[in-house]
Amino acid sequence: MQYIVDVTADLKQAGYNVTFVKGTAITVSLITSQLNNYDIVIWRTDMYLHGNTTYWYVGEQANQTTLAAYAGAISSRTIDASNGMLAVSANFLSSNYGPKSLSNVKLAILISSNSITIAQIFIMAGVKTTIDFYEILNAPLNLFDWVTKSLVSYMTTGSTVRDAIAKTIFNYEYVSSLDDSYLPPISFLGDGNLQIV
Numbered sequence: 001m002q003y004i005v006d007v008t009a010d011l012k013q014a015g016y017n018v019t020f021v022k023g024t025a026i027t028v029s030l031i032t033s034q035l036n037n038y039d040i041v042i043w044r045t046d047m048y049l050h051g052n053t054t055y056w057y058v059g060e061q062a063n064q065t066t067l068a069a070y071a072g073a074i075s076s077r078t079i080d081a082s083n084g085m086l087a088v089s090a091n092f093l094s095s096n097y098g099p100k101s102l103s104n105v106k107l108a109i110l111i112s113s114n115s116i117t118i119a120q121i122f123i124m125a126g127v128k129t130t131i132d133f134y135e136i137l138n139a140p141l142n143l144f145d146w147v148t149k150s151l152v153s154y155m156t157t158g159s160t161v162r163d164a165i166a167k168t169i170f171n172y173e174y175v176s177s178l179d180d181s182y183l184p185p186i187s188f189l190g191d192g193n194l195q196i197v
Contacts, residue, residue, distance in 0.1 A: 026059035055087035162192035
């Protein structure tokens, strides 16, 4: 995926070491115990409703081992395994991120429908700033890749979070040839003046 190459190059040029984790390597354990090891976290996932609960996918597969390991959380419906992959709820995230548990994370870019819910939890856990989406997203994934690339490109060249969002929206609406009916509803929580360079 070209956006991964571009985002990685931009972050490396700005002086960051980059660890890219995808697929089944994105485990519940990674999400709950390792995110605080990073200055910048970009989490690209999808959400769904099951019953009355919203869940966000992790890449970990639902198999006998994981079903046994998370039996209590599955029983209490804070983790769902009904789609063959584990997914976590806001309640699960809230119970696993105490105050200051993510205080080393400067910026979290949360690419998913209704990721503002995750953003609120991350801010309460100590993340300085989040970039998130506050509605159900109906755009094709390549559009979110474009948005992510644009945000990171601006921020790694000196823009604040607030300015990077404004420039990305401007370029989407007035410069790019992308269908503006899909404009993702981008917002931020925390310090809009954060710079990552």
